[in-house]
Amino acid sequence: GAVVSQHPSRVICKSGTSVKIECRSLDFQATTMFWYRQFPKKSLMLMATSNEGSKATYEQGVEKDKFLINHASLTLSTLTVTSAHPEDSSFYICSASPAGVLETQYFGPGTRLLVL
Amino acid sequence: GNSVTQMEGPVTLSEEAFLTINCTYTATGYPSLFWYVQYPGEGLQLLLKATKADDKGSNKGFEATYRKETTSFHLEKGSVQVSDSAVYFCALSDRQAGTALIFGKGTTLSVSS
Numbered sequence: 493g494a495v496v497s498q499h500p501s502r503v504i505c506k507s508g509t510s511v512k513i514e515c516r517s518l519d520f521q522a523t524t525m526f527w528y529r530q531f532p533k534k535s536l537m538l539m540a541t542s543n544e545g546s547k548a549t550y551e552q553g554v555e556k557d558k559f560l561i562n563h564a565s566l567t568l569s570t571l572t573v574t575s576a577h578p579e580d581s582s583f584y585i586c587s588a589s590p591a592g593v594l595e596t597q598y599f600g601p602g603t604r605l606l607v608l
Numbered sequence: 609g610n611s612v613t614q615m616e617g618p619v620t621l622s623e624e625a626f627l628t629i630n631c632t633y634t635a636t637g638y639p640s641l642f643w644y645v646q647y648p649g650e651g652l653q654l655l656l657k658a659t660k661a662d663d664k665g666s667n668k669g670f671e672a673t674y675r676k677e678t679t680s681f682h683l684e685k686g687s688v689q690v691s692d693s694a695v696y697f698c699a700l701s702d703r704q705a706g707t708a709l710i711f712g713k714g715t716t717l718s719v720s721s
Contacts (some may be wrong), residue, residue, distance in 0.1 A: 496651070526708060535713040536652075536698065585651065597709060599644075600654040 494520050497586050502571035505576055506608055513571045513603045515586030521590035526597065527559075529581040542569055562588035576607040610635045614698045615714035621688055621719050629683040629715045631672075631698035639700040641665075641674050641681040642709070646695045655696070661691075688719045 495518040511548050516524060517599055524543050528536040540556075542548040542563035550556045558580075560572040569588075573580055587597040615630040633639065643655040643665070656665030670685045681698060681702035698712040 498651075533713070535711045536709060538710075541708060587652075601649075601651040 494588075494598040496522075496586065496588060496598045496600040498584075498586055498603050500603060501601065502604045502606075503527070503592045504606045504608065507577055508575055509543060511573045511576055511605060513573075513584055513605075515569045515571070515600055517567045517588045517590070517598070519558075520588075520590040520598075522569075523566065524589040525563055525569040526589075527561060527569075527571050528585045528587070530585055530602070534586060539571075573605065576605070578607045581605055581607045610639065610700060610710050612698050612700055612710055614696075614713035614715055614716075616713075616715070618716040618718055621717070623690055623719055623721050624687045627683070627685040627688045627692075627717065629696055629698075629717070631681045631683065631712060633679050633681065633698075633700050634696050635679075635700060635702050637702045639702045641672070642699040642701070643670070643672055643681070643683050644697040644699060644711075646697065648694070648713070652697065688717070690719045690721050693717055693719045 497516045499514045504532050527539045529539050530536050537549050539554045540550045542561050544563050544566050548561040559576045563569040583602050585602045587599045589596050611634050613632050622648045639657045642657045644652040656667040658665040658674035664673045672681050672683045695714045695716050697714045699709045701709050701717045
């Protein structure tokens with residue numbers, strides 16, 4: 493089946509630093525990738541949708557200058573949390589759609605970010 | 609707007625018990641409905657889906673029927689196993705409105721032997 497990987501799986505950083513999270517589709521080409529944030533005991537919150545080669549579309553309330561998304565190829569999207577603060581600590585999950593059909597999404601295992 | 613509401617957890621059951629996790633939705637168009645499962649330490653996996661009214665999705669002994677009249681998509685399993693312990697998410701996608709997946713808050717299921 494379709495596999496999506498994320499790296500790193502876990503990261504701890506100091507407040508003020510930037511962290512980059514990679515999302516890769518391993519065995520298919522992903523025209524669309526999604527980034528979610530999952531809070532404890534809360535649902536997944538869609539942060540942004542990115543299409544290969546174009547700018548990401550951010551959901552209302554998500555700061556695009558803080559959460560930089562790059563979808564440079566059909567198999568790789570990156571999320572960079574800039575100048576991270578403790579309130580950015582969360583579980584970040586990406587997903588990928590193989591054929592631009594938004595309802596077909598394969599999810600990565602997630603990245604746990606802890607900002608000290 | 610579109611939204612998904614699912615029952616609050618956690619749900620704690622003994623092995624071989626019957627499981628129901630309620631899910632209702634609101635949608636302006638004609639959504640597809642999904643159940644995803646997240647096992648401990650893993651990413652979300654599609655469990656089952658239904659794309660139109662009266663469709664029944666099924667997988668691994670789990671079933672859910674798309675009920676348009678009650679706007680529901682309840683998840684059921686006749687006999688749960690310890691290995692079913694996970695977080696279950698109900699979700700919808702409204703293709704006509706062009707929306708991506710909208711998730712419920714998730715229900716944690718814990719099955720003991």
